[in-house]
Amino acid sequence: MTAGETGPMLLRVEGLTLDYPLPRERLLAPAPRFRALNAVNLHLAKGESLAVVGESGSGKSSLARTVLALERPTAGRVEMMGQDVFALPPAGLRALRRHAQMVFQDPYGSLDPRRKIGWTIAEPLDALESGVSAAERKARIAEVLDSVGLKPRDAERFPHEFSGGQRQRIAIARALITHPDLIVADEPVSALDVSVQAQVLNLFMDLRERLGLSYLFISHDLAVVRHVADRVAVMRHGEVVEEGGVESVFNAPRHPYTQALLAAVPRVGMPRRRNAGS
């Protein structure tokens, strides 16, 4: 269940704190700040899947973006494969990016409408790996398109020709092309129809099994979390209030906020969870 704290970690987050400056209220007063993350500690072993849950505004997405060095934290460390992400020179950070990719929430916003699918999918490959021949590039695009259940000739089409579910598959294909170890998925199914959600979630599970991926899976949907995650971290107001194996957290939540979160889920069957909240 929970990986040992001492083992080689794919990802280790220590005391991560992130402040956003707010607009100044008065000209000379220092700008007020909003604390999006407050001393967050997390760890993720290779092959493991960690879900981060919490309501909107709890700092989940800020965490995802800071882990991938899209935001610079106010304090704390993000260590990926033993390297401190924010202490690395730009070249070192780029080398690390091959191992960690991201899938976004909105499949309509995460693909450039002016670029063909093949171009979009190959962007991480073009940016992060040098010396890839044209033939290999084409083969890699076909390979990842196949992994997500699309056809190689889809590479020649534009995003508007695809449905939401297909677009999310394309976004996943883009995340896979550099053969990463970690995929950070920020609410990857919440913008999709329920019937399509299950397909995409199954794709995530299937890919994990085949490719040995680790997921940092951001979600507010507890049913989804239960489906994909080994461990779960519950966030509130930028802090992790509870963390543990999925079953233990869902069956015996200790923190009142987790209990409230679980009690708010509309249930279908599974009456044994009802005992947990009381």
Add this chain to the structure above:
Amino acid sequence: MSSETQTSALREYWQRGRGQANLMIGLAVTLTLVAVALVSLVWTPYTVSAIDIPGKLQPPSADHWLGTDQFGRDVLSRIMAGAVNSIAVSLVAVGIGAGIGVPLGALAAARRGLVEEVVMRFNDFTFAFPALLSAVMITALFGPGAINAIIAIGIFNIPVFARLTRAAALSLWKRDFVLAARVAGRGRTRITIDHILPNIASLLIVQMTIQFALAILAEAGLSYLGLGTQPPNPSWGKMLNEAQTLMFIAPQLAVFPGLAIMVTVLGLNLLGDGLRDLLDPRLRRLR
């Protein structure tokens, strides 16, 4: 890019654009203007600056369709040659404005912080000056002439393009596909070239059409004041200026260049409106 999808996209634009009256009229007027200008390079009814004092101030006739001016020069020939002048001045001026303004705006959006502040305050500074007054100042400083008029008009196009580019680029920088490019390790310059500029191209094309019309007006205005194109080179604004003193003797001298300016500016504005309707992504999504 396969040329197949390119041509099919063009054909689709044509299909949709054909039904838009303003686009079609604007396109027709603009193409006529360009055609007239091109023809005048190789042929005009009379030599553009040939003076014929005995035949001065003739009303329109079969020989001189639009009459002759105070030196007996053929007005039609001068209007045709003036079109070349207007197009050349506007093209270069808008080129200067877009060529400097677009990179500045893109830089401000990509860098934010101090760079953005400096660039945009510089733009505000330029924008705060009444454009024509400053053009007068520049030509007064460096002497009147077509080149200085071009530079003056060009400078005042810079903030227009810088502001538009920055505003459009800022909203794109928040989009997920740009974040995805950052996750892929792309730098700001590369993201600007690969993602930002292609996505604001249609917006810039529309703005260029409108600025083109304004530049033609500005050139006519400067030449009217005697600060633009110098005699004997033909310019619509200069022709208006010369016609002014003869308003009651030969009113047609003022009417024809005035009409030429009006029709051209109207045509370009219609073209800009039409292009905006055609290229606006919000309208495209409604399909």
